[in-house]
Amino acid sequence: MLSAATRRRAANWLDERLGVSAVREFLRHKTVPLHSATIWYYFGGITLFLFVIQVLTGILLLLYYRPTPAEAFESVQFIMTRVEFGWLVRSIHSWAANLMILTAFIHMFSVVFLHAYRRPRELTWLSGIVLLALALAFGFSGYLLPWNEVAYFATKVGADMVASLPGIGPPLARFLRGGEEVGGATLTRFFGFHVAVLPAITTLVLLFHLALVQKHGISVPPKLEAESRRRGLPIPQMPFFPNFFLRELMAWYAALGVLGSLAAIFPWELGVKADPFAPAPAGIRPEWYFLALFYTLKLLPSHVWIIEGELLGLIGFALLAVFWALLPFWATNRQGEIRTRLVTGAGVALLAYLSTFSALGYWR
């Protein structure tokens, strides 16, 4: 047993080198606003938690996965049937990916409806949008890796969409596919993107995003701020550590429970091995987070005036994405006030569109 003096000396030694007391001091003073909408603050943390789960389960899958058309499907099959708890790791990886995108969307819409994107948090919003795009890219690249029939043809459709873009489309599609068709080169590339390129970029953007959250603190909805000013009372705060941290930990446990239940009760299916020479199966559709885009493109006529319907749809989506990414800049009027009604209306409209079209794309 170490004596108190020895322990103190060891703590001082570490503090001198790591600056632990500075961190402790920072945590002691960091607070989180406490109000009726505080619950939405947890979703950023849950998304981060699911990302960490993705990284850990992804590393475990890497021990057995082989990124070649001849071995990819069989290696995933091996993971699911022969590797101890392999089925659980693969199911958790797949379910966590979907839950992470869901919580990222919830986090984004909570930021919109609580107007947390406003000055000086424009870059926090933009980095968040980039993280959402990276999450979708993770989903798109990871979907192909088991090399099953549905994934193969969904990737083919996705790559064809990219190829239909004017100018940059064909070379970009060739770059993504590693050739003119989805094949072994595509699988190798997607694997490289999924396990090296995207994680590296995501880690950097995520650190930037978290640093900005620390720098600017957690936003309070403008309505509550105005109310507080009017009453002359400060907004109640809760200490970040341990109060908020322990609550966040509870949220993570809840997410873990949901994730474990989904993985155990509905193990992620493997399907049938992809056969590039077979005709595309009927009723093929992408993952749920691309369904709104998929269904919109399906509804468009083959030509609108002289423009191809699919191209028009993709241009429309690209413009919508840019418009949405620039939200903090059009949400403020010349007097620096937030156009709350406009933003809330746009948020509701986007949410209604995404959920309705995703549901229609799923059921039809």
Place this chain on the structure above:
Amino acid sequence: MKLRFAAVLVPLGLPPPAEAKDSCWECHAVLEGPLQRPAALYKADVHARHGFGCAACHGGDPSSDDPHLSMSPRRGFRGKISRAAIAKLCAHCHSDASLMHKYNPRQRVDQYAQYLTSVHGQRIAQGDTAAATCIDCHSVHDIRNVKDARAPVHPLRLPDTCARCHADPGYMAKYGIPTDQFDKYRRSVHWQALAERGDLSAPSCASCHGNHGATPPGVSSVAAVCGTCHVLLEELFNKSPHQPVFASMGMAGCIVCHGNHEVLKPSPAMLAGPKSVCAQCHDPDSSGAIAGAEMARLINDLRASLDRARAMLERAASSGMEVSEAQIRQQEAEEAWIKARVAVHAFRIEAVREPVETGLKLAAETYRAGVAALEERNRRRIGLAVSLVTIAVTMAGLWMAIRAIERSQGSS
């Protein structure tokens, strides 16, 4: 000059130049009733598409608008072709290899030679004009390629075409042959494959009887006809003890047990029990009947094991368990069942036992895989329940810790 040249070519069976005048069509198209009908039909005829006009068969001079000239026997006009002369007229072109090569290089040119050997051709030669000739099967004036689904000789329509005469008791009365072949055929597995599954390779009348050389297969050739598709079965049968016995008794091979036109879906019930076909010859206590019963038992046992294993795998798969490897093994077991059914045609118990034992082994393996998958599913659910309880307890502990911390913060 061009028109005269065409008029000389046409009776020889050569097509007129595409832009040649065709007064036959011009006049008949504006006539009424039966005289208009050939002109109306001929537009869809395969010969018209290749540039052949009416005169190619009927002769005459289509370059002349004067009916006395265009239909003058001096200009080769033959008018309506007699039934006895039809086959020979068609053969004028269809037996000419160099001519047919220009239009369809893969087309055979021995149809007429075959036809002359057929019952139809022989009866026509004997002066029986009721017997079938080319136009009875291929139609007239609207003849279409055999691949055209509207052609009466298209595989899907051929049984109906043959049945037009062969299922007509009045028409067949003078020949003294049965007219129930079509009805029986429509109850057969062959008809199911052809008409219900749309399998154009499934056998219909011409597959066994031939088309142009249409002849009923004799007793000695039945196994050979069936064997053109059922190669393995024929091989087994020819080596079996039944083959010499059936041959010596003048009994046709396959049809003794399976029938001819009404070939029903075979089942182990044909080997034993009240529907046993073995019982037609074998007494119940004879070694043949006992062997039949044993083969039926073996096949039925395998079927039951396969069904049990498949149900178990389906249960496991519907629970989300990964059993695709076992499903592939199950497919192999199903193949063993097919092999066992085929092996029956060797009429030896040992020949059936071998694939049955292979199948039983595989079925037991896949059944165990299904049971293991369901046990694994149950273990997962127990594991999940334990995990959820642990998580709930931890969350409750955290909540109590938060409350305790906040109480102490409040009091301080």
